[in-house]
Amino acid sequence: MQDTVTPLVESIRKHLSNYKPEEFSLTSLANDLNQPVETLIASFGNETGLVEEVLEYEQKSLEAIFTNFSFAEVNAIDGLLFVSKEISIRFADIQPSFTFDLRKYYPEARQNFFDKRVKFVSEKIRRNIEQGIQQGLYRQDLSTELVSRIYISRLIDLHNPDFFPNDEFSFNTLFDVMFDTFIRGICSEEGTRHYEKKIKCMKF
Numbered sequence: 001m002q003d004t005v006t007p008l009v010e011s012i013r014k015h016l017s018n019y020k021p022e023e024f025s026l027t028s029l030a031n032d033l034n035q036p037v038e039t040l041i042a043s044f045g046n047e048t049g050l051v052e053e054v055l056e057y058e059q060k061s062l063e064a065i066f067t068n069f070s071f072a073e074v075n076a077i078d079g080l081l082f083v084s085k086e087i088s089i090r091f092a093d094i095q096p097s098f099t100f101d102l103r104k105y106y107p108e109a110r111q112n113f114f115d116k117r118v119k120f121v122s123e124k125i126r127r128n129i130e131q132g133i134q135q136g137l138y139r140q141d142l143s144t145e146l147v148s149r150i151y152i153s154r155l156i157d158l159h160n161p162d163f164f165p166n167d168e169f170s171f172n173t174l175f176d177v178m179f180d181t182f183i184r185g186i187c188s189e190e191g192t193r194h195y196e197k198k199i200k201c202m203k204f
Helices: 006-013 026-033 037-044 047-067 076-090 096-105 107-134 144-158 171-186 189-199
Strands: none
Touching: 006 026, 006 037, 006 047, 026 037, 026 047, 037 047, 047 076, 047 107, 076 107, 076 171, 076 189, 096 107, 107 144, 144 171, 171 189
């Protein structure tokens, strides 16, 4: 993504929750942003190009959470707590149904984004599970592959409006409950004690 485009993408990202995918267009977005539609066309070409740029921005934002944090300096639970909280903060203002409906309106862009995200998150979660097992914080009988897939499947479910209508549940609430139930299911007794002590000291 070009640096000159990134600030525009950041601004657009904040407006996406105002649209249903079938109503989304460069013209309507330009009016909302008080920008000439020609600017958006020059930057993105069309609606598909814009969606691809926003999804690429989302992916880079996610990767930055992991690359900017040194997991070697903390235990597995503290690392997963930090990353999960950052994910919750960074993606709270995007309407989940917009991402989910991309499957229908922008299937190729959505699939490319989905594949990248699954591969990236799977690798990071597998490493975290391995680290937690070695530290005695996670159960010894865990399958790293299975647990990482469960984590990802729960993330995907959060974006399904059939399960969680966005006018009833905020993303923060859904994410916090999902994470709490997930980590309690994989922790050893020692890990559970550490987790409960940790969350008393932080807002999660």
